C-alpha cells in the first residue's frame with residue numbers, strides 16, 4: 001500500500017539538491033528538444049581513429065560558446081537499453097534489474113517529464129521512426145502522458161532512405177523538423193536516432209571514413225556509423241535554423257547506452273592502446289556524451305561533474321523554471337551546487353570523482369589501483385538503497401498514491 005512510499009519520500013526529500021538560483025528559469029519558454037543518440041559512447045568524442053576525426057560536429061560543440069558539454073556523464077541502463085534510457089529521462093527513476101520496465105510496468109502511474117511540461121503549456125511528443133509497439137512504446141507513452149508519438153507512420157520511409165533498422169538519421173532529422181514546424185509552441189520533442197545501432201551497417205554512399213582494423217567487425221564499423229550520426233546532427237541544426245526553430249529552442253543530446261559490449265574487449269584494448277580492458281576500464285567506458293546546447297546564450301562550458309541520465313529531468317525542468325521539489329525523483333539538477341559526483345549503474349556498479357566500484361572491487365579512480373573496500377562502503381550502501389527504492393516505486397506502482405502537486409500521499413492510500 002501507500003505506506004511504503006513514506007520511507008521513499010523521506011529519503012527523496014532529505015536528498016533534494018537545492019536549485020541554483022542563477023540557472024532556475026534561465027531559458028524559460030523555449031522549446032525543448034531532446035535527442036537520444038543511439039549507442040553513442042563518449043570515447044569517440046575529441047578522439048581519432050587512424051588519423052580520422054570521428055565526430056567533427058560534436059567535437060566543435062565541446063568548445064562551443066552556446067553549449068554545456070558534460071564530459072563525465074554515464075548511461076544507467078539495463079536490459080531495457082534504449083527504453084531504459086527513455087525511462088530514466090522521463091521519470092528520474094531507474095529501470096528494473098530484470099527485463100524492461102517499458103514492458104513489465106507500462107500501465108503504471110508515472111509523473112513524467114512530459115506530464116510536468118504538459119502542465120506548463122508544452123506540447124509533448126516523441127519522434128522515432130520505428131513501429132509504434134516496439135519496446136511497448138505505444139502503451140507506456142500513454143502512461144507517461146506524452147501527447148503524440150510520431151512513429152513509423154509519420155515518416156516517409158523508402159528503400160532508398162533506409163538502412164539497417166530503418167529510416168536513416170539524416171532523412172529522419174529532415175522530416176522531423178518539417179513535422180516540428182506544424183507543432184504548437186512551446187513544444188517538448190524527444191527524438192530517438194536509429195542508424196548507429198548494432199550491427200552498424202551503412203550504405204556505401206553514407207560512408208565517410210574507412211573502417212577500423214581490429215579483429216572486431218562491429219568496432220570497425222562502429223566508427224563509420226558514429227561518423228554518420230555526427231553528420232546527421234549537423235544537418236539537424238542546419239534544418240532547425242532554416243525553419244526558424246533554432247533560436248527559440250534548447251537542444252539536449254545524450255548517448256542512450258554503450259554500442260560496444262565487453263565481447264569486443266580485445267579490439268577495444270587495441271584501439272585504446274591498453275594491455276587489457278579491466279572491470280575498472282569497462283565501467284569508465286559506460287560514459288556517454290551529454291550536450292545542452294542553448295542557441296545564442298553565450299553560456300558554453302565544459303563540466304566534469306560525475307553524473308548520469310537520472311539527473312536529466314530535474315536539470316531540464318529547472319532550466320525552464322519548473323519546480324520539482326515535490327517530484328518523487330532520484331536524480332539531481334546538474335547545475336545545483338549540491339549535486340554530488342556520484343553515479344549509480346543499474347547493476348550496482350558506481351563511479352564517483354574518487355572511486356570506481358566494479359566486480360565488487362573498489363578502485364582508486366585516478367590510478368586504477370585496487371584499494372580497500374572500506375572507501376567504497378558508504379556508496380555501496382547508498383547505491384543499493386536507491387536502486388531498491390526505485391524498484392519499490394515501480395513494482396508497487398506507488399506513484400498512484402502520490403500527489404505531485406502537493407507532495408502529499410493521497411488519502412485513500414493510508415486508509
Ligand code: GP9
Pocket residue numbers: 080081082083130134192194197
Ligand atoms: C528501436 C531502437 C533500438 O526502436 O530504439 O533499441 P535498442 O535495441 O537500442 O534498445
Ligand code: MN
Pocket residue numbers: 038039081082083256257
Ligand atoms: Mn539504443
